[in-house]
Amino acid sequence: MSQPGIQISDLSVEFAGGDADPVTAVSGVSQEIDAHRFVSIVGPSGCGKSTLLNVVAGLQQPTAGSIMIDGKPVTGPDRRIGLVFQEDSTLPWKTTTDNVAFGMRILGVAKRDQQRRAQEMIDLVGLQGFEQSYPAMLSGGMRQRVALARTLAQQPSVLLMDEPFAALDQQTRILLGAEVRRIWRQTKQTVLFVTHDLSEAILMSQQVWVMSYRPGRIIDVIDVDLPDDRDASVVSTPAFNELQNRIWSTLQQEAMRGFVAESTAA
Numbered sequence: 001m002s003q004p005g006i007q008i009s010d011l012s013v014e015f016a017g018g019d020a021d022p023v024t025a026v027s028g029v030s031q032e033i034d035a036h037r038f039v040s041i042v043g044p045s046g047c048g049k050s051t052l053l054n055v056v057a058g059l060q061q062p063t064a065g066s067i068m069i070d071g072k073p074v075t076g077p078d079r080r081i082g083l084v085f086q087e088d089s090t091l092p093w094k095t096t097t098d099n100v101a102f103g104m105r106i107l108g109v110a111k112r113d114q115q116r117r118a119q120e121m122i123d124l125v126g127l128q129g130f131e132q133s134y135p136a137m138l139s140g141g142m143r144q145r146v147a148l149a150r151t152l153a154q155q156p157s158v159l160l161m162d163e164p165f166a167a168l169d170q171q172t173r174i175l176l177g178a179e180v181r182r183i184w185r186q187t188k189q190t191v192l193f194v195t196h197d198l199s200e201a202i203l204m205s206q207q208v209w210v211m212s213y214r215p216g217r218i219i220d221v222i223d224v225d226l227p228d229d230r231d232a233s234v235v236s237t238p239a240f241n242e243l244q245n246r247i248w249s250t251l252q253q254e255a256m257r258g259f260v261a262e263s264t265a266a
Contacts, residue, residue, distance in 0.1 A: 004071045005035035005190035006056060006158060011065035012215075013051050025051045027215035028065075033207075035070070035157075038184055038191040040201035041209045042251060044258035048216030049194045053162050056192060057083050069158055079107065082156030082189075086163040090135040090143045096122060097131045100149045107154060121149035124183055141165075141172045148180070152187065159184075161193045165200065173197065177204050178232045185228070198251075199235055202226070202243050210250045213258040220250040 013026040026048040033039050041049050054060035056067050058076045067074040069081060090099050100118040109117070122131060125145040135143050144164055151159065161180075165173040181204045184191055195201050201208045202224055210220040224243060226234055234240050 003035035004032070004068065005037060006031075006033040006192060007068035007071075008032070008052075008056070009066045009068070011052070011055060011067070012063050013048065013055060013060065014063040024215040026055070026062075027217055029216070029218055030065075031209065031218055031221070033190055033192065035190050036188040037207065038181070038193070038205050039207045039209060040193040040195055040205040041211060042195060042198060042201050042247065043211030043216065044213050044251070044255040045196070046258055047211045047213050047254070049211055050162055052211075052216065053160050053192065053194050056158075057081055057160050059083075079154070080157050082151040082154055082159045084144075084147055084151050084159070084161045084164045086166045088135070088140070088143050088167070089147050090138075092135050095132050095134055096127060096138070096146055099135070099146050100153050103150050103154045117153050117155075118149075121153045124152065124186065125149045126179065139172075140168050141176050144168070144176065145179075148183070152183070156189065158190045158192070161191065163194055163196065166196070173200060174203065174232045174235065178230075180204060181230075198244050198247050199240075202240060202247070203230070203232065203235060208247060210247060211254075213254045219254070220247075222247060222250075 008029055008031045011026060011029040015023045015025060029052065043049050051060060055062050058074045058078050058081060069078065091102065094102065097118050100121055101114040104114045104117065122128065125148055127142065127145055130138065165176055177200050193204060205224050207224060208222045209218050211217065212219045226239060
């Protein structure tokens with residue numbers, strides 16, 4: 001019997017519109033992710049992907065519905081949940097080691113354990129030799145590795161990632177995506193990953209959820225039937241292209257609907 005990882009039950013999120021009508025960002029989402037699985041969410045701009053992730057993270061309260069992590073409710077920020085953002089979140093005045101240890105220090109982890117665990121995570125993300133480097137000395141991809149290492153060092157059971165590679169070039173995104181998948185295969189955390197990039201979603205995930213334009217609903221769930229030990233070379237295979245075409249065929253109408261809606265509003 002599979003273990004519970006993330007359980008989303010009849011979730012809706014509505015934002016007050018001031019003098020205008022309230023805006024429903026997410027509506028009636030019910031999905032489950034078994035523990036240790038990797039799921040990505042794709043959808044048009046403005047469909048509520050990040051809103052959904054923020055609710056799972058405990059950073060946004062739902063209007064209706066609930067979130068369970070490992071069988072227990074989420075009511076606010078939670079030590080079981082690690083979050084990696086799109087923006088560069090490294091602290092410029094701290095070295096790689098100190099950046100990675102920062103979250104553990106906030107959580108009150110013993111200093112000897114901070115140093116040991118920070119080094120383990122630095123090794124895991126491939127930053128050996130850069131322990132004493134400051135963020136200004138690192139590339140964008142390396143700084144995102146630091147942010148990932150800092151989150152992993154806090155030992156969350158669930159890892160949420162909100163377009164963490166959006167600011168990187170395509171080649172770096174593909175390579176770093178393959179690295180994140182390698183790391184996930186070692187740590188076996190439950191991962192929910194938000195991205196605009198269909199190739200990225202397929203490369204990294206075991207399953208892809210496609211969201212509709214606002215109000216965001218899950219309109220398709222696609223299992224990624226590719227080898228578990230896949231790397232970036234899989235993007236050139238017919239099986240990969242078939243999955244990409246299938247996801248795009250589901251997403252295309254919603255993307256156009258979103259484009260028209262945003263153009264009209266402007």
